[in-house]
Amino acid sequence: MFRYLPYLFVGILFGFVMIKSEAASWYRIQEMFHFQSFHMFGILFSAIATAMASIQIIRRLHRRQALDGQVIDIPAKPPGRKSYLYGGLIFGFGWGLIGLCPGPVFALAGTGSLGAMIVLAGAMHGTWLYGALKQHLPH
Amino acid sequence: MDWLLHPWPWYVAGPLIGLMVPLMLFIGNRSFGISSNLRHLCAITQPPQVDVDFFRYDWKEHTWSLVFVIGTALGGYLAGVTFANPEPVQLSAAAQGMLQAWGFALPVAQSLAPDELFHPGVRNFTFLFACGVLVGFGTRYAGGCTSGHAITGLASLQLPSLIAVLGIFGGGLLASWFLVPYMLYG
Numbered sequence: 001m002f003r004y005l006p007y008l009f010v011g012i013l014f015g016f017v018m019i020k021s022e023a024a025s026w027y028r029i030q031e032m033f034h035f036q037s038f039h040m041f042g043i044l045f046s047a048i049a050t051a052m053a054s055i056q057i058i059r060r061l062h063r064r065q066a067l068d069g070q071v072i073d074i075p076a077k078p079p080g081r082k083s084y085l086y087g088g089l090i091f092g093f094g095w096g097l098i099g100l101c102p103g104p105v106f107a108l109a110g111t112g113s114l115g116a117m118i119v120l121a122g123a124m125h126g127t128w129l130y131g132a133l134k135q136h137l138p139h
Numbered sequence: 140m141d142w143l144l145h146p147w148p149w150y151v152a153g154p155l156i157g158l159m160v161p162l163m164l165f166i167g168n169r170s171f172g173i174s175s176n177l178r179h180l181c182a183i184t185q186p187p188q189v190d191v192d193f194f195r196y197d198w199k200e201h202t203w204s205l206v207f208v209i210g211t212a213l214g215g216y217l218a219g220v221t222f223a224n225p226e227p228v229q230l231s232a233a234a235q236g237m238l239q240a241w242g243f244a245l246p247v248a249q250s251l252a253p254d255e256l257f258h259p260g261v262r263n264f265t266f267l268f269a270c271g272v273l274v275g276f277g278t279r280y281a282g283g284c285t286s287g288h289a290i291t292g293l294a295s296l297q298l299p300s301l302i303a304v305l306g307i308f309g310g311g312l313l314a315s316w317f318l319v320p321y322m323l324y325g
Contacts, residue, residue, distance in 0.1 A: 004206040006166045011210020012217065014159055019218035021152030022228055025251035031234040033315035042149030043156065044289060050157025051171075051294035058161060070168040077282060077292060077299040084299045087281025088288070088306020094273030095307065096314025097322075098266075099252070101285045102173040102278060105271075106208045108251065110215030115257030118264045122271020127177040128185070129272065130279040131193030137280065 006067070018107035026099030033096055083139040143222040146229070160291055167203060172287030174278035175201070176208045219251070242323040255323055281306065 021043055022028045032040035055074065058064060064072045095101050100108060100119055108116035130137075163169040182198040185191065198205075227249045230238070239245050248254050256263055278284040281303045283292060289307070292300020 003167075004203055007163075007169075007203045007206045008210040008213075010159065010162050010166065011207035012214040013155065013210075014207070015211035015214020015216075016218040017147070017152050017155045017214075018211065019215050019251070020147040020224075021149070021156070022146050022251060023152070023156075024215070025228050026253055026256065027228045027230055027234070027238070027247055027251070029311075030238070030315055030319060031230055033311050034234065034237060036233040036237065037231040039149050043153040044285075046150060046153030047157035047290050048293050050154040051160035051290055052296075054158070054161035055295055058164060066165055066168040068167050072164045072168050074164070074291075074295045075170060077297050080299060081302055084281050084288075084303040085306045087277050087279070088303040089277070089310040089313075090273055091277025091281055091284060092307035092310025092312075093314045094270045094277060094310075095285075096311035097318060098256070098270040098274070100274070102177065102274065103211065103284070103286050105274075106173070106176075106211040107215030108219070110212030111219030111251075112216070113250070113252065113257065114259055115252060115263065115267050118267040119271040119274070122268035123177050123275030123278075124180050124184075124271075125268075126272035126275025126277070127174075127279045128181045128191070128194070128275075130276045131178070131181065131191045134193055 003068070014103065015107040015110060018104050019111065024100065024104030024108045029095065029099035080139055083137070086138065144224055145226075146224055157290065157294070159286070160294060163207075169203060170287070171291045172283055173208065173211075174275075174284040174287060176204055177275050178279060179205055224249075241320050277310070 018024045023040065023043060028040055031037045058072055066072050098119055100116065102123065105116055105120050105123065109120050159171045163171045178194065179198045179201050182194040182196060185194045227247050228251065230247065235245055238247065243253055243255055250257070256266065281288065283300070283303060285307070288300040288303040293304060
């Protein structure tokens with residue numbers, strides 16, 4: 001069990017930031033989609049920049065080893081276009097309506113929000129529906 | 140301890156979120172992403188008589204990821220309850236005017252989500268559940284969400300993630316411009 005502890009701590013930090021940054025706020029998401037504040041864009045751009053710089057540094061390290069001894073590498077996403085575009089559109093549409101994407105859903109559910117738990121239940125059903133219909137969808 | 144109560148500016152929050160990517164790589168060579176946990180939760184709860192292929196795998200190999208989102212919920216509790224912000228969200232003046240025109244109460248609620256949509260009730264919960272279905276279906280169809288595509292994917296310069304992000308933002312704009320303004324009047 002101990003080997004999972006680092007994931008728990010990083011997860012706690014992530015959930016804390018989701019709430020303190022107000023990325024889990026429906027209000028902030030509407031403000032973002034109407035380009036009325038830099039706040040959410042600042043979060044996204046600086047997060048991407050930080051992750052990009054980190055990846056560049058890791059790629060140049062001589063010993064690219066994780067704590068458990070594995071060699072660090074970032075797997076490539078499977079090639080394709082349709083699934084990324086259609087899936088993104090459907091997810092984005094839902095995100096625009098309820099202002100919650102999967103990270104914030106878990107964080108907001110943790111605050112005891114019944115509404116966020118309902119969204120989570122819906123998201124599980126949606127995921128299941130995708131699994132059931134997968135072979136009939138364009139990819 | 141004031142900084143624990145008040146919201147964090149983007150230049151603190153954004154880099155911390157970005158650091159999730161190298162942290163997960165260093166801990167155990169894992170790619171940062173949240174929405175795959177929805178699949179694992181389905182794999183755990185799928186009744187044997189349903190047996191959809193997509194959920195027939197050893198979810199225990201992904202325990203680390205489930206532990207991460209348990210942490211996310213705990214972090215949410217700490218930030219939203221233990222160290223709750225005593226003030227409502229400080230929106231821009233433009234956003235406040237827009238919300239008022241849409242019929243939302245001002246000043247905005249102290250919670251992060253509006254009561255108009257999240258207050259318990261059949262109508263609200265049906266709507267939240269339906270939107271949740273879109274989020275779950277879409278993220279799995281696209282193979283990731285904001286964390287896996289917009290952050291991990293774009294930061295590692297992957298074309299599929301760029302396509303997904305364009306889709307996500309396009310879908311969000313459509314909903315936010317053409318549906319949300321009329322939601323409370325529908």
